[in-house]
Amino acid sequence: MAIATSTPVPWPAPTASGPVTSSVRLPGSKSMTARALVLAAVSTGTSTLRAPLRARDTELMAAGLRALGVHVSSRDDELWTVRARPLSGPASIDVGLAGTVMRFLPAVAALADGPVTFDGDPAARQRPMAPLITALRALGVDIASANGGLPLTVNGSGRVQGGEVTIDASASSQLVSGLLLAASEFDRGIVVRHDGPKVPSAPHLRMTTQMLRLAGAAVDDSTPNVWTVESGRLTGRAWNIEPDLSGAAPFLAAALVTGGEVTIADWPIGTTQPGDQLRELLTTMGGAATLTPEGLTLRGTGRIHGLTADLSEVGELTPVLAALAALADSPSRLTGIGHIRAHETDRLAALARELGRLGVQVHELADGLEIHPRPLTGSVFETYDDHRMAHAAAVIGLTVPGVNLTDVACTSKTLPQFPALWSAMVRGTAGGNG
Numbered sequence: 001m002a003i004a005t006s007t008p009v010p011w012p013a014p015t016a017s018g019p020v021t022s023s024v025r026l027p028g029s030k031s032m033t034a035r036a037l038v039l040a041a042v043s044t045g046t047s048t049l050r051a052p053l054r055a056r057d058t059e060l061m062a063a064g065l066r067a068l069g070v071h072v073s074s075r076d077d078e079l080w081t082v083r084a085r086p087l088s089g090p091a092s093i094d095v096g097l098a099g100t101v102m103r104f105l106p107a108v109a110a111l112a113d114g115p116v117t118f119d120g121d122p123a124a125r126q127r128p129m130a131p132l133i134t135a136l137r138a139l140g141v142d143i144a145s146a147n148g149g150l151p152l153t154v155n156g157s158g159r160v161q162g163g164e165v166t167i168d169a170s171a172s173s174q175l176v177s178g179l180l181l182a183a184s185e186f187d188r189g190i191v192v193r194h195d196g197p198k199v200p201s202a203p204h205l206r207m208t209t210q211m212l213r214l215a216g217a218a219v220d221d222s223t224p225n226v227w228t229v230e231s232g233r234l235t236g237r238a239w240n241i242e243p244d245l246s247g248a249a250p251f252l253a254a255a256l257v258t259g260g261e262v263t264i265a266d267w268p269i270g271t272t273q274p275g276d277q278l279r280e281l282l283t284t285m286g287g288a289a290t291l292t293p294e295g296l297t298l299r300g301t302g303r304i305h306g307l308t309a310d311l312s313e314v315g316e317l318t319p320v321l322a323a324l325a326a327l328a329d330s331p332s333r334l335t336g337i338g339h340i341r342a343h344e345t346d347r348l349a350a351l352a353r354e355l356g357r358l359g360v361q362v363h364e365l366a367d368g369l370e371i372h373p374r375p376l377t378g379s380v381f382e383t384y385d386d387h388r389m390a391h392a393a394a395v396i397g398l399t400v401p402g403v404n405l406t407d408v409a410c411t412s413k414t415l416p417q418f419p420a421l422w423s424a425m426v427r428g429t430a431g432g433n434g
Contacts, residue, residue, distance in 0.1 A: 056412050
């Protein structure tokens with residue numbers, strides 16, 4: 001079921017000739033778009049998503065829901081409409097390389113009547129799924145999986161018993177969110193207990209519980225590592241999707257690298273998105289951040305300081321922060337991110353390899369990286385079909401000529417406009433577009 005891809009075309013990262021000054025308007029949050037789609041699919045009535053993200057991951061989510069019988073109209077980029085219908089199989093769902101699709105939709109498929117198969121890109125078969133599969137089985141769901149991951153088949157019976165379950169979600173917070181989002185439709189709701197090392201990306205779990213409450217669910221997350229969702233019907237509603245703050249990382253980094261000024265329009269004053277931590281992280285690395293109702297502006301001085309930080313809550317920011325660390329005036333130590341070894345690629349190993357190829361001294365830790373800046377030279381930068389690796393390479397290319405990405409098209413996973421937006425920003429013509 002994996003989608004065939006054409007041979008990637010190398011992309012020379014644009015080098016900035018001076019300070020970058022730009023205002024960029026980014027599309028909607030992938031995380032919020034995915035959760036809103038799932039909640040709409042298990043709600044009564046009609047839901048709308050205003051300013052959602054249209055990218056490979058969210059298109060796969062919408063297609064997966066359609067395969068289950070949900071009406072998803074995404075013809076208008078600015079307003080998507082979702083109407084829940086009786087869920088049914090047989091159906092086949094292509095997850096691509098999207099963790100949200102492979103982990104959020106099996107519980108929804110269990111509510112369908114009939115078999116639903118899941119598979120995706122070859123690398124998707126390596127991503128952790130076993131804890132979710134085991135938990136769903138404990139809740140009464142019939143799942144066939146030969147190796148504890150993809151491909152798998154959910155033999156839905158139209159209902160899920162629900163109840164209490166214990167899971168080790170130290171590999172991904174999505175394993176918990178995947179149980180919670182559909183749980184209001186379970187006969188007994190759900191009580192999820194985490195037993196294991198710290199759950200990464202805690203802000204994403206707060207986003208899940210907040211959006212469940214907004215949809216009308218009774219949620220209790222007052223006890224650490226325990227989440228309860230009571231059984232009860234959710235009602236459709238209007239969702240206003242915030243800009244994707246994690247996707248802002250390379251654009252804000254451009255201000256730091258070039259000593260310029262970049263504004264991300266419509267940055268929310270309050271948010272559960274992990275990307276909001278960029279304000280503090282980039283300030284520590286030498287930038288000056290100003291948040292106004294119009295957006296977030298980051299100003300750089302052209303100097304970048306090393307960073308020592310636990311990034312367990314914001315692992316997706318690691319590639320761009322590592323790229324900045326490679327250009328810093330002092331060493332960096334980034335920890336708490338062992339879980340990103342199981343993302344689109346082993347991001348720690350990939351960053352160590354590719355930064356080393358440019359001349360950086362990188363020591364790979366079990367849960368992070370130690371980065372010692374050195375003079376850099378341009379080289380081929382392998383992106384590993386990973387959009388965040390492409391972002392890192394583009395950031396370094398701002399000041400290091402000759403950085404050639406093996407594949408920039410992988411950025412279509414979350415931001416298909418990235419190559420055009422980035423090139424326009426570097427040329428100084430991106431003001432106000434997006």
